[in-house]
Structure formats: structure tokens, C-alpha cells
Amino acid sequence: MDQKDIENLRQEYEAASLNETDVDANPMRQFDKWFNEAINCKVHEPNAMTLATATHDGRPSARIVLLKGFSDDGFKFYTNYLSRKGKEISKNPLGSLVFFWGDMERQIRVEGTIEKLDKNYSEKYFHSRPKASQIGAAASPQSQEIDSREALEQKMAELELEYADSEVPKPSYWGGYVLRPRYIEFWQGRRSRLHDRIVYKKTDNKNWKIVRLAP
């Protein structure tokens, strides 16, 4: 594609607006409202979110993971604790999430501290997944260099045989995390780049302050 064509790619946003007076005092209830609206608008994979982590000395990395639950505690997702993200979180628990729901002209940014979920909680979720996904999680040393796709498929086939008639045990290195937010920003696209940005900042252990940022 021509560079000029890329420069000229832009969208005028006019679907909705967001006001300090409209939003819920609690950001997780506001997230719930927007999440339900995303589902009703049939946004493709509304629970796909970019998760950014960083090494202990601040080198960032980002990838998509799936949101698998949220509550006043925070945002939950599942992964391999020995993956790149898992290793980074173990040394530096600060993380951030971004949701982009383009059809709704919305973005949500979240920042906070990431903690492992209770093992029993992860266990329960692991066994609720389709058996093939459970075996896939056990077969894949996520983020490690591997010899070939064939080696991975071979491992999968071995485990399918091994657990043909029994439950797949949850690998000790697989489980959930919760990102406990201290900052949540709701972004609504508006005309002429004058977008709405409403931010919740945690002021102490339970109270949130709501402010508006310039777009």
C-alpha cells in the first residue's frame, strides 16, 4: 500500500458520547455496562484484550489474551505461568490491559497489579474447558522455542492417548491471574478528534475519583 494511502486512512467518530454525569460511580459497573453493550452490538470477541507486561527493568511486551471474568476484584485471564508474560509478571506485577471495540468507537484502558488466582479457582476453570483445550495446554510449553509443529502434534497425540479414559490433570504451571485495577479509562470516539476520556483513579483501597482527560 502507498504511504500516502495509509496517511489518509482515518475515521470520523460519531456513534455516541460519554459524560461524567452519565457514568457509574463504580468503574467495574461501568465496565459491565459497556461490556454488555459490546455483546449486544455483536462486537467480534469483545473479551479479547491486549495485555501489556514488562520485565523487572521495564522492557515492555504485549499480546492478546481472553478476559474470562471480572468483578470488583478485577479482570481475570488464564495462561501458562512459565510463558514470557508469566515470567515477566513474577518479576514485575505491574500490568495493563486495552480493549478496542472499533464498531462502537470505544477503547478501555486498565492499569494495575497482577496476582495469581487461587489454585482451586484455576482448577475449576481448567476442567470446564473442552478436553482438547486441556490437552493442548498440557502439550504446549508456551513461549519456548520448539523443534517443529510435528513435535507439538506428536506430544498432543501422546497425551490424547494417555488421557483417553481419564481426566486431564491441570498442569501446575497453568492457571489464572487477576489484574487489580487502580486506573480505568473509558474512551469514546467523537467528531473532529474531540474524543471523550473519562478516567477512574483509585484514591485509597476502595474509593475512586473520576476525572476527564483531554483527547
Ligand SMILES: Cc1cc2nc3c(=O)[nH]c(=O)nc-3n(C[C@H](O)[C@H](O)[C@H](O)COP(=O)(O)O)c2cc1C
Ligand atoms: C484472540 C486471541 C486470544 C488469545 N487468548 C489467550 C489466552 O486467553 N491466554 C493465553 O495464554 N494466550 C492467549 N492468546 C495467545 C497470546 O496472544 C500469546 O501468543 C501467548 O499467550 C504467548 O504470549 P507470551 O509469549 O507473551 O507469554 C490469544 C491470542 C489471540 C489472538
